Amino acid sequence: MHKKIKTSLFYALVALIVVVSVFPFYYAIITSFRGGTELFSASVLPNSVNIRNYISIFEEQPFGTNILNSILVATTVVTISLALAVTASYALARIHFKGRGLLLMTILSVSMFPQVAILSGMFELIRALGIYNSLPGLIVPNTVLTLPFTVWVLTTFMKELPKELEEAAIVDGASPFVIVRRVFLPLMWPALVTTGLLAFISAWNEFLFALTFTLVNEVRTVPVAIALMSGASKYELPWGNIMAASVVVTVPIVALVLIFQRKIVAGLTAGAVKG
């Protein structure tokens, strides 16, 4: 009997965790299918299937362009970061040199420092380069976010690969570049996918730079477009549209996260936990 109570308490806790985690997103989905006065119903059950919100975000505003902008910016930033990080992380993980620890700490601190600390310097840089209010003007600051993170995580992964791998290649007289390309790169694919995915998500979600360095809706990324969606009057936010837009951009990300959940957990822990 005692055990039964314990088990049911445990499952009650499990149920609570699941409901709290999932409910807000569930409620956003059912809200997105409510139009007009249906929004006044505070029912937790789906009571209408109205796709007007979904049509209106693409017809009344350039939400399609916003999605495309986000994809372009995030993909470019991730590609640049991975390309620069593969060789750099090899050097940081496999070659002993003076000041390596300090360099790693510096890279880690760049990924942890407040973005607002470079906001005015970045604004000046972007204006000087003539890329204010354009997609390149979002790619440059986003690199600050993804590059140090990518280097750090790939270095952690690279450190874990066995030493023997490389020793055989060194004995055979392979140059470091050949070692990276022939020995490590084939083994690094899973790590590259994981790191790339995490970097993609952080670039996809980036808000401060995208908000500050754009002026018109056509160059905005998804988070900024959603945050700035406004209705007919200042006091009346188009909640149906906002929820529809939220669902559109969140479903792919949540799907990716669920498909790659094991890899993502591995990547997150590689990025932070070094017990």
Place this chain on the structure above:
Amino acid sequence: MSTAPNSSPPLTKVKRSNLTASRLRAALLFLAPMLIVLAAVAGWPLIRTIYLAFTDANLTDLSSAQFIGFENFYAVYDGETYGLLVDPEWWNAVWNTVKFSLISVSLETIFGMAVALVLHASFKGRGIVRAAVLIPWGIPTIVSAKMWGWMLHDQLGIINGMLMSVGLIHEPIAWTANPDTAMWSVIMVDVWKTTPFMALLILAGLQMLPSDIYEAAKVDGVHPVKVFFKITLPLIRPALMVAIVFRALDALRIFDLIYVLTSSSTNTMSMSVYARQQLVDFQEVGYGSAAATLLFLIIALFTAVTLTAGKVKLSEEA
């Protein structure tokens, strides 16, 4: 760092040092592109921001900025004091950020630990629970701010609806606008969104623990609560500390959640929101840069203190 054994014969020694030299050259070559890019997009803007903090720069014309020393931080004119260090709004933002960070990171640690312990137990449907827990983490911050903003809506929000239908409150509460509840709303959304991250990091720590200690404790009949405090907690302390430091650094720079959920309300304004407001909305680049520089210093100081005092090991060499 690499210690070649001295006993090796001269020929191999020469060969080995040649090899080391060529590997060092490769390291430099491999690191250079990354370091150059990082210096250009992070180092240079940071230096410029710190420089601008000592000028009277204005957003409309950055080039006409004049060097004014510490006046953005502290200045006295006709017996009146000016500057960030005597600006009550800045101190309000500092206090808000500290309060937010302390409470949200503490709650995330406690809840994260609970979720991690649940996920560490073996039960039917664990995979589904783990997937469900990952959802809040996967949702973009802006989207979660909007989702909760809608649920917390004073007129149409479901939270008010639920609380009123069970009789806990009698009239709707403007959660995000009311000074008493605004900060708690922000904290709640942050805890909801970030507990999964904490839970996953703690879970990874739990999974690395040796199982024989637990078997021994079970054989000896030690109470599970005692096992948790005497065995589990001390063993995962290093991993836990790293997770907490990461979260705290992230919380101290919070911007997007607060900006979207409560906009520029002074009830919740964080240091980042304050700095951006000065920079962009008020166009005071010099003053805003000074605030950004102070935030940077605070975070740098916090990092230095925790790394030395807490002896947190972030990498083997640090």
